[in-house]
Amino acid sequence: MPLATRESAPHIVLSGDLDLAVASELRDAGAAVAKAVAPGRLEMDLSDVTFIDSSGLGALVAVHNYAKELGSTLVLLRAGPIVARFFELAGVRDYFNIE
């Protein structure tokens, strides 16, 4: 999973399928960045995400929680229709900070 970061406000671009295969990696990387920017804002760009299921969601939730604990804020950007629909199904749309 390519991860591009901008140093100013850490901006992670996610792409491809966020499923079981990449879930733990996503969680670990995200947690690391969250720790690095804390307290601060951490952005994840979802425009290139082609698939997400509960495994992927679990990872995002983990990062979100971890960031919060550290006083950081995880912000999800540009969620496409697939992701948006999934968030709806999972009932987590209001949980995340989505911009």
Add this chain to the structure above:
Amino acid sequence: MGTGDSAEPAEVDMDRLFLSAGEVGARMLEVDWDATPLGAPATWPQSLRSVVHVVLSSKFSMWMAWGSQLTFFCNDKYRLDTLGAKYPWALGRPAAEVWAEIWDDIAPRINSVLRSGEATWDESLQLFLERNGYQEETYHTFSYSPLSGEDGTVAGMLCVVSEDTERVIGERRLDLLRRLGTALTRARTEEEVIKATRRELASQPTVLPFALLYAFDQGAGRLAFAVGADTGESIAPQSAQLQDGLWPLGDLVSHESLLVDDLQSRFAEVPKGAWGEPVSSALLMSIGTTGSTSPYGVLVAGLNRFRPFDEGYRGFLELVANQISSSMSNARAYDAERQRAQDLAALDRAKTAFFTNVSHEFRTPLTLILGPVADALNDRTDPLSASQRVRLDTVYQSSERLLKLVNTLLEFSRLEAGKAEAQTQITDLGTETKVIAEMFRSAIERAGLRFEVYCSPSNVAVRVDPEMWAKIVSNLLSNALKFTFEGGITVRLVRDGDFVELSVKDSGIGIRAEDQVHMFERFHRVEGARSRSFEGSGIGLALVAELIALHDGSITAESAPGAGTTFAVRLAAAPDDGINAAPETRVGAGIVSGYVAEAMRWLGPDGELVQETSGKAPVPGGEDLPTVLVADDNPDMRRYIQSLLEERYNVVTVADGEAALDSVRSMTPDIVISDVMMPKLDGFGLLEAIRGDRATASTPVILLSARAGEESAVEGLDAGADDYLVKPFSAVELLARVRSNLELEQARRAAARREHEIAIELQQALAPVPSPNALHLEVATFYQPGESGTEVGGDWYETIDLGRSRTALVIGDVMGKGISAAATMGQLRSIVRAYAGLDMPPAELLEAVDARLRELGGDQIATCVYAVVDAPARSVEYANAGHLPPLVVRDGIADRLVGSLGPPLGAGPVLLESSQVTLESGATVVLYTDGLVETRAGDTDARIDRAARLASVWDGDVDGLPEALVSDLCPGGAADDVAILVARFRTPRPASSFEIVLGSDKAGAATARRFASEVAARWSPPPAIDDLTLLVSEMATNAILHARPPVTLRLTHLDDEVLIEISDGSASGPTRKHPRPYDEHGRGLQIMAVVARRWGVITEGNGKTVWATLSTR
């Protein structure tokens, strides 16, 4: 005839004469005169010619005889009136031949005329002519006079005659009718009618030779009298059969009259009446009774054989019969009236005698009560305490009243026996009356009424018995007060010529005309009249009337409902010879005070008959005291009960049933004590009203009654009373009953509350759980509690996975409601599940469940359907224990599954057989409970059909069917619980199945997704790819994370769904969690449940399959 101057006198031309003499003349022409001694008419001497001329031209009836043979001549009138059939034969014959039958009678007369030349005269002589072929009774008035011949000797005779028959006979008939009529007017009873009739009918034996009267008596004829015949003679048997008797009496029931004309052949001996010959015919006539359909009997009237039975004769006899009929009717009515009067008098006497006997028995104990009680009340050395005094006062007053009643009744019986005598003295009636009236003033004014007394100054002297007068005045005043609620009462005593009149006028409720007729009768009480007191045996006015009658006075009443009543008593004034110096008013005073005391008791403290409430100051904490409502029309009883109860309860009293009902509704007392006999609404009516109103239905009611006996108590309890007390009752008893009934009621309420709470809890605990889906069955369920009460019902349903693609569908209904039904339902579910786990066939399973249910005891009954859907076998096998028939819809046609219907569970050993039907894909089974289809209208069958129709046209998801059924069949909600289980059967199309084995590495999710996309692309219509991939991903992820390999993914294309199955080797299935948003894990199944149309888990042996479907529509 020539016109010559002949010296011969003008001769009568016989031919011309004959020709001009009408019919007779014509006949005379035809007579062969030469054969007679007279020769040809032309040879007749002038004297003969002249006479013949006179006779023939007269309009008066005449006949004549001339010559040696007394040759016969007559004129037209004679031949019409008298000759009859003998004409024209008689003309020119010897008279002796013509009247051979009466020659013995008339010959002497004729001979005397011929000899002596002197005429004869006979008036209304009875002659039996045979002019019409039979012997006929006739009467003629006639004169025979001599006719002189040429030589001056008597050559013949002339008869001038007029027939009197009609008149004579008519007179006789009229006489009989008149005598009969007169005698009958005096006859009152049946016996007198019979006597009078017999006497009068015998008065004219020529007209009525004999007469018999038979009365219909118990199906036979009884001889009431016989005239002209002897009783017992063959013609007059004492008792005659109605049918087949010698007299055809029975025929007279339907006919008015009947002629019997063969008497001599019918009877051995026939009376002759006044004649020498036996009677040959009789007329039978029905003697009726007006106003009744059954006749009294039959009059047999013998007929005079010498008269023709013409209309006149018949008319006469009918008149006789009618007179007897109407008299008999009157007599019968009179007899009935008399009997009734006798019966009434006997009844009256019986009542009085009864009362007398009873009264004597009463007086002794009453005296023994009054005496000692009076002593106790007046005891100064050992005085009573206040509370005891109150009690004994009540005792004394009630006993006094009882004694007064007894005395009144005794007085009556004395009057009746004639033993009472008025002990009169000349009295100053004005003063006397005034004194009596004034004693009532305080009571009348306390009742809020005006009272005016106008008694003339003391110059009205009347001879009266003072005691009786006191009773008369007191009774009238007492009544006036009793029935007057507004306005006033006026007493007036005035002199009116030789009379004295007392009038008592009130502005009360008045008396209806119908009641006025019976006012002075003993034991008459007006029903439903509004009055201050409903006690009294109805004897007062009757006593007054009798007392007045003893004084030779009169009493009248003028009244109209709503307009008041005036009683007026008139007595003869005594001659003014001084009044008793000291009129004894004291004798009357004791009597009067009794009446006054009674009147006072009708009036409450403020003179009105108001709702008496407890007079005490409110007891601290008094609002918490239970409220007792006491209803009784007797003020003493109300006071008594109130005094007993008011220390412990709030007591409210009312005087009649209507007021009681109002109070019950407005203040909802905790308990009601009510008398049974009350005006306006009696105890039973009050009870019915209380029980009929849901708001008040549970109020405890104790009925008080004076009617003793087990039946009355049972009657009271049957009517819904909680308790029944017979007067007299003791204080202890009343208190105990009130307390126990109140406590019972409180306990009931507490228990009801508790039960209600428990029931709610239980209901929630036992609410049917949404069932997991089976792969081959789409299941939809529905449960709605009934509206009647919040008691939990006994309905339940269940789907149980039996493995190997078999699912059990269960629906059941435990009869009854409440905790026990709910508990039984819970137990039954467990039992069914347990046996289902053993995979028993439906019939055996239900039999086993039945056995277990009966073992539980508690007499619970349940209905149940147990159906096993076998997917591989494509069938459903079922058994039904007393439940409504399940429905199955196949190919748009709905059928009832009616096989294998047995009795309900729990009622006795159950023997069932399973039945089976095949299922095609899409077949739908509908199980339901009676709340859906049973209504009070009883049209269950039609409603089942309706549900079936609806199910058969349902083409949507099964999810919506239960609700659709409920809203169609029970739009307003159902009284009973409704439970519905719908299952639609699905078979896969094995040919469209694709499989892949997934590895246990994390990439397996992606692999699964790819596979799914590829497979789906081949299908048309294709499913929603995004959903499919998501679903597959979740299921695969789950399996990879938790399952034991190998994990197989299978995709199958069904009719309108895609089936995704993931099988693995571990038996433990996924449990659905409810992850919170912040949970990292546990979302997989949640997503699956949301996305999939249906999903489930099938466990087989040592593995499981998690499956889900997606709609392709």
